[in-house]
Amino acid sequence: MTNYIQFCSYTLLLILFASACSGDYRKKAIGPVDEVIVVMDSSQWESETADAIRETFGRYIQTVPQPWEPAYTLIFRDFESNQELDELKRFRNIIIAAPLNEQTNTSQLVGGMLGSEVRQRVELGESFAFPLQDRWAREQWTLVLTSTSDERLAEKIRNSSDELLSHLEEREINYRTGEIYRRGEQVALADSLWENHGWSVRMQHDYVQLFDSTQSVMFRRYLPDNNRWMWAWWKDNVEHGDFINPEWINSTRDSLMQFLVQGERDSSYVETDYREAVKTQEFSTGSRLTGYETMGIWRMTNDFMGGPFVHFTYYDPETRRVFMIEYAQFAPRVNKRRFVRQFQAMGRTFASDSTWGKFNPDFAATQ
Known part of the structure; x- marks a missing residue:
């Protein structure tokens, strides 16, 4: 939980230019509120990190009658071009996950999104999760997950799974509030x-x-x-x-x-x-x-x-x-x-x- 709390101040450095303001005329994010696009290299879709993401965000809700429903529907996606990446940036809920310093498009994307100070904290094991609000579109939630290896990233996700999930759930609850009373x-x-x-x-x-x-x-x-x-x-x-x-x-x-x-x-x-x-x-x-x-x-x-x-x-x-x-x-x-x-x-x-x-x-x- 400590790691999860620590990253918030560093995240601000990443999203100042995209902070919500009265002049934000960008398009709204697309996609269902209960769906998450997981951006990972396709070679890692069966990795420890992918399994930890499924266990955290795709876990079944046990307080509804069977058949149980997942907390979120996860859709794993990869990209091979800037055009494909731009398409992914349109979605409402996005997780971008990759170990640092790997020769994959997703790893290079993560590295480019983190400044040198933040990268150093990741390498020291002090931070691993970075939530971004309205990064590429309005009403958008993005979570960057990274560490020095697949095994270490998976371990950190599992150790902070409840906090990671609750962050997204609170955003959804806020969205549902507007949805409910907008109709009357x-x-x-x-x-x-x-x-x-x-x-x-x-x-x-x-x-x-x-x-x-x-x-x-x-x-x-x-x-x-x-x-x-x-x-x-x-x-x-x-x-x-x-x-x-x-x-x-x-x-x-x-x-x-x-x-x-x-x-x-x-x-x-x-x-x-x-x-x-x-x-x-x-x-x-x-x-x-x-x-x-x-x-x-x-x-x-x-x-x-x-x-x-x-x-x-x-x-x-x-x-x-x-x-x-x-x-x-x-x-x-x-x-x-x-x-x-x-x-x-x-x-x-x-x-x-x-x-x-x-x-x-x-x-x-x-x-």
């Missing part, structure tokens, strides 16, 4: 949550509210082949968030869903399917809030139903409130990856009113 947004509905309950998330254009109580709400976006829903629950007067951990999150979720998300059959309700992977991680909210994201698969008790879920737990120390927001899907004939990324994007739009309750005498008396 229920601003009035989000405003009502803020006004009545002291929190909000941005609401996609066709979610319908099912109920609204003093401590929970639920919305559904129903299509015959793609049923999605979102529920939220919150609690006041929570002194601290030290107790929040994966065990508490999942046990609380399961107890809430017994009455929040019930099935059509008697005594059927949604619960976590612990036979599959359930992953919780804390993430930076960029604010005073502490945020946790939990991903996994739900199942319906007394029925044959299941699907992916993305859950968020937030703690607001200013108002001493804890919040749970969960998105889920039932769509047996639909690929789930895109919708899981949308859930991740929507849940990150959560906001909490820092003034909530401060004009309530009971609240003020406890401060």
